[in-house]
Amino acid sequence: MVTGKVTVENRNGIHLRLSGELVKVASRFKSVVMIGRESELVNAKSMLGVAGLGAEFGAELLLSADGADEKEAFDAMVDLFRNKFFVEE
Amino acid sequence: MDRNFEEEIVLSGIPAAPGITFGEAFVVYADEMPISSEPIDPSKVKGEIERFEAALNRTREELADLHRALAAEMGEEHAKILDSHIMMLGDELMKEETLETVRNENVNAAYAFSRIIDRTLKAFDKMEDQYLRERSEDIRDVRKRVIRNYFGQKSEGLADIKRKAIIVAHNLTPSDTVGFKKKFVLGFVSDTGGSTSHAAIIARSLGIPAVVGLGDFSSRVRPFDRLIVDGLSGQVILHPKPETEELYRKARDRFHEMEKELLKIKDYPAVTLDGRTIELSGNIETADEVQEVIDHGARGIGLFRTEYFFITRGTLPGEEEQYRYYQNVIRRMAPDPVLFRTLDVGGDKLAAWVEDNVEANPFMGWRGIRFTLSRKDILRTQLRAMYRAAAHGRARIMFPMVSIVDEVRQALAICAEVREDLKRERYQFGEKVEIGIMIETPSAVAMADTLAREVDFFSIGSNDLIQYALAVDRGNSRISYLYNPLHPAILRLIDDTVRAAHKNNIWVGICGEMVADARVRGALLLIGLGLDEFSANAYLIPEIKKIIRSITYDETRALVKKALKKSTASEVAALLNAFIEDKRPELMEFIPRGPV
Numbered sequence: 001m002v003t004g005k006v007t008v009e010n011r012n013g014i015h016l017r018l019s020g021e022l023v024k025v026a027s028r029f030k031s032v033v034m035i036g037r038e039s040e041l042v043n044a045k046s047m048l049g050v051a052g053l054g055a056e057f058g059a060e061l062l063l064s065a066d067g068a069d070e071k072e073a074f075d076a077m078v079d080l081f082r083n084k085f086f087v088e089e
Numbered sequence: 090m091d092r093n094f095e096e097e098i099v100l101s102g103i104p105a106a107p108g109i110t111f112g113e114a115f116v117v118y119a120d121e122m123p124i125s126s127e128p129i130d131p132s133k134v135k136g137e138i139e140r141f142e143a144a145l146n147r148t149r150e151e152l153a154d155l156h157r158a159l160a161a162e163m164g165e166e167h168a169k170i171l172d173s174h175i176m177m178l179g180d181e182l183m184k185e186e187t188l189e190t191v192r193n194e195n196v197n198a199a200y201a202f203s204r205i206i207d208r209t210l211k212a213f214d215k216m217e218d219q220y221l222r223e224r225s226e227d228i229r230d231v232r233k234r235v236i237r238n239y240f241g242q243k244s245e246g247l248a249d250i251k252r253k254a255i256i257v258a259h260n261l262t263p264s265d266t267v268g269f270k271k272k273f274v275l276g277f278v279s280d281t282g283g284s285t286s287h288a289a290i291i292a293r294s295l296g297i298p299a300v301v302g303l304g305d306f307s308s309r310v311r312p313f314d315r316l317i318v319d320g321l322s323g324q325v326i327l328h329p330k331p332e333t334e335e336l337y338r339k340a341r342d343r344f345h346e347m348e349k350e351l352l353k354i355k356d357y358p359a360v361t362l363d364g365r366t367i368e369l370s371g372n373i374e375t376a377d378e379v380q381e382v383i384d385h386g387a388r389g390i391g392l393f394r395t396e397y398f399f400i401t402r403g404t405l406p407g408e409e410e411q412y413r414y415y416q417n418v419i420r421r422m423a424p425d426p427v428l429f430r431t432l433d434v435g436g437d438k439l440a441a442w443v444e445d446n447v448e449a450n451p452f453m454g455w456r457g458i459r460f461t462l463s464r465k466d467i468l469r470t471q472l473r474a475m476y477r478a479a480a481h482g483r484a485r486i487m488f489p490m491v492s493i494v495d496e497v498r499q500a501l502a503i504c505a506e507v508r509e510d511l512k513r514e515r516y517q518f519g520e521k522v523e524i525g526i527m528i529e530t531p532s533a534v535a536m537a538d539t540l541a542r543e544v545d546f547f548s549i550g551s552n553d554l555i556q557y558a559l560a561v562d563r564g565n566s567r568i569s570y571l572y573n574p575l576h577p578a579i580l581r582l583i584d585d586t587v588r589a590a591h592k593n594n595i596w597v598g599i600c601g602e603m604v605a606d607a608r609v610r611g612a613l614l615l616i617g618l619g620l621d622e623f624s625a626n627a628y629l630i631p632e633i634k635k636i637i638r639s640i641t642y643d644e645t646r647a648l649v650k651k652a653l654k655k656s657t658a659s660e661v662a663a664l665l666n667a668f669i670e671d672k673r674p675e676l677m678e679f680i681p682r683g684p685v
Contacts, residue, residue, distance in 0.1 A: 011405075012220060012221075013218055013220070013221050014221075015220065015221055015224055016173040016224050016227055017172070017173055019173070019176075020172065020173055020176040023176065023180075043182050045181065045182065046180050046181075046182035046183060047173075047176045047177045047179070047180040047183075048177060048180050048182075048183050048205075048206070048209045048228070049180075049182065049209075051177075051209070051213075051224065051228070052208075052209040052212035052213065053212070054212065054213065054215070054216035054217075054218065054221045054222070056216075056217065056218040056221060057218075087407070
């Protein structure tokens with residue numbers, strides 16, 4: 001299992017559309033990908049779960065990936081956050 | 090109680106799409122189904138699971154249809170709203186958890202599903218960020234659809250409509266207004282919304298009358314109640330008396346005659362009898378409205394409210410995206426000009442992504458050019474996109490809500506930098522883009538002679554100018570009587586603005602609702618005041634053109650000279666009424682009015 005932290009750099013936080021992007025990326029991997037605040041991690045392949053996080057601008061989230069392609073999954077997620085979900089704001 | 094004997098009720102709302110229509114009410118209810126939490130027989134679990142899966146599939150098909158319909162009818166931009174809904178439906182974990190709950194607790198699937206969604210909604214309620222919190226509406230929407238399909242009910246929305254009727258709703262959302270059979274819809278009436286709400290735009294594009302902003306009307310109307318909707322005056326009559334029906338029938342016939350007459354002159358120039366040409370253009374909010382403007386005979390876009398594109402997205406559009414959007418409009422209008430107004434957020438149109446957006450007094454707050462100058466990143470991106478789009482036709486750029494000269498100088502400096510950058514980066518861009526400002530604050534009028542030396546044109550935003558000059562909020566019913574475009578104070582401000590512009594050899598237009606509000610009287614004054622350009626909602630353009638083609642510039646000038654000396658708005662109105670009745674009685678015929 002790989003774990004680490006990511007920070008929301010998008011000004012409007014992870015709203016619905018970005019939740020969709022996050023789910024799409026996580027779903028590309030076989031590993032179980034979990035994300036959230038310390039007390040409440042949700043499955044990153046669940047649109048409802050991710051949207052329900054209400055992760056606002058600046059929020060620090062825990063990220064974990066567990067499975068055959070955990071390294072790739074983790075890196076892809078970190079990449080997504082670092083690049084502000086590849087959308088211009 | 091026999092409906093024929095119910096009392097006639099007249100209500101006033103905001104006229105959102107012109108025309109008069111008669112019919113029975115079709116009330117769109119927003120209620121949700123009651124769901125039982127009673128345990129089910131274990132033998133029924135398998136059936137429940139199948140039923141739930143079928144409901145998900147049916148909802149998925151429904152949303153896909155809706156997406157197609159919305160894209161075809163309103164453009165791709167409008168359809169994007171549904172992408173997230175479709176993704177939520179595809180949430181495998183949500184589905185698994187629902188089915189597990191059904192299996193383990195022997196409850197029906199609608200209940201299990203609802204409970205899971207409720208948990209998510211509770212998480213939303215706790216969110217501190219207002220924008221994120223309000224997205225729970227989308228989740229509620231998806232839940233409603235799934236539950237409805239679980240119960241095997243077809244859409245309870247407009248898609249249901251199978252008889253000719255007037256649609257009455259609390260609020261009409263884009264997903265309500267697609268998928269319905271247009272031929273059955275006689276008109277729209279809604280409790281909420283303004284003249285630029287979704288329902289209003291759709292109604293205008295379908296050519297059916299609409300009145301919005303009627304308060305609690307939808308809760309007072311029952312299905313099949315008789316209604317008259319007057320989209321010209323904004324009145325809705327519930328249980329009309331036979332005499333009232335007769336009056337409105339005449340008014341409707343007059344309106345239809347007039348419409349036919351007006352479309353005959355669609356392709357003629359907007360020129361007065363003594364040869365003064367006035368540039369007549371249309372106001373738009375989205376690229377989807379361009380065709381409507383062209384169809385009504387406008388020669389250009391005189392106000393492109395770009396904020397709509399921003400507000401509907403939830404994130405800031407990037408340069409490329411804006412560029413593609415703007416150049417599409419420019420290409421379609423070429424060689425006629427397109428006047429872009431830079432982002433005008435704040436006040437009544439707060440964008441969700443503006444942080445800390447709660448202001449005690451938004452109309453005097455952080456809006457228009459004040460906002461964009463403090464968020465230069467946003468302004469630069471938008472200007473770059475506009476300048477690049479300008480390479481494909483004719484563009485003009487204007488800044489809203491200017492109150493001091495410094496703002497204009499700063500904005501012009503940024504425009505110059507943007508042009509320099511684009512040149513250095515070897516982009517194609519419009520080199521000869523006229524830059525102007527909106528005149529909508531009394532201070533801008535006071536400084537008009539100075540401002541006129543800085544820019545290429547003025548465009549008067551009459552709604553805000555009236556509001557700021559008379560210190561009146563037109564939405565406040567106790568004082569809204571003060572909001573009168575015929576007030577001599579307003580005429581003097583416009584007169585000063587035009588004089589200052591012409592003295593400095595720049596042109597001056599008007600893009601507010603003054604013509605919509607005051608109809609022929611407003612138009613006569615504006616012609617006489619010497620405005621060079623009028624921009625209005627598409628449906629008003631034929632009417633304005635007819636008025637321009639019916640009078641001489643000289644006589645309107647004489648009229649304005651007298652009007653400027655009057656003391657009150659009613660004196661000005663009386664002067665104009667007398668003129669129309671004596672000199673141009675035929676214009677009375679062409680002016681759509683209710684039967685009042």
